[in-house]
Amino acid sequence: MFTPQAAILLVITAAGLTWHFQNKKEELRIKRIKEMKNQKYGKARVGGPFKLKTQDGQDFTHEDLLGKWSIVYFGFTNCPDVCPDELDKMGKVVDTRPDARNGPSIQPIFISCDPARDSNDAIKTYLSDFHPRMVGLCGTYDQxxxxxxxxxxxFSTPPDVKPGDDYIVDHSIYFYLMNPEGEFVDAFGKDRSAEDVVARFEEAVGEFEKEYGSKV
Known part of the structure; x- marks a missing residue:
């Protein structure tokens, strides 16, 4: 007999399974990225040429990553909880290096994967609640x-949606640490704290200086 209690249990079980598989999927993505990073025949194939617009309407390309340490997160402004949590975390990381006097500073970058809704103005408004140095980027769907x-x-944003359409955006939930050569260093998921990221950043700075022989 199907009782109300059984229905509630079924809903709870389904929600738990959905959460479990989403987290497992994200863990596998990060694992694959880190496996690419550790390949013996070269650096990880993460990153490359791109051209987007900032929240102020200025061009921003992969070349703007050069000469700086960057942390890069892909999300969208209508994200209810995960994106704000990750952007807050990024802000805490950035605040550990406010300027170059105490070592290399960090450039925080938010890239929208919802171009239909995330205009420059929408991104600018959204990022006003986060770190003041946050750079927000978006472009056309193809970009x-x-x-x-x-x-x-x-990311799951449909290619032919228009502002006002109702749709769900699913996307990878982690951010990248990129070195001043524009090369991928590491990826951080929801389970990594700001302190974890800072510790890895400090380690990466030492590795970079040893390889390239200069400070940034």
């Missing part, structure tokens, strides 16, 4: 898709 492909980022 965003190419950037996500270069960074091995999954």
């Amino acid at each position: 965003v898709k190419a950037t996500c492909k270069a960074y091995r980022v999954y």
Whole structure:
């Protein structure tokens, strides 16, 4: 007999399974990225040429990553909880290096994977609640898709939607640490704290200086 209690149990079980598989999927994505990073025949194939617009309407390309340490996150402004949590975390990381006097500073970058809704103004308004140095980027659907492909980022935004359409955006939930050569260093998921990221950043700075022989 199907009782109300059984229905509630079924809903709870389904929600739990959905959460479990989503987290497992994200763990596998990060694992694949880190496996690429550790290949013996070269650096990880994460990152590459892209061209987007900032929240102020200025061109921003992969060349703007050069000469700086960057942390890069892909999300969207209508994200209810995960994106705000990750952007807050990024802000805490950035605040550990406020300027170059205490070592290399960090450039925080938010790339929208919802071009239909995330205009420059929408991104600017959204990022006003986060770190003041946050750079917000977006572009056409094709530009965003190419950037996500270069960074091995999954996103589900339909290609033919229009502002006002009702749809769900699913996307990879982690951010990247990129070195001043524009090279991928590491990926951080929801389970990594700001302190974890800072510790890895400090380690990466030492590795970079040893390889390139100069400080940034």
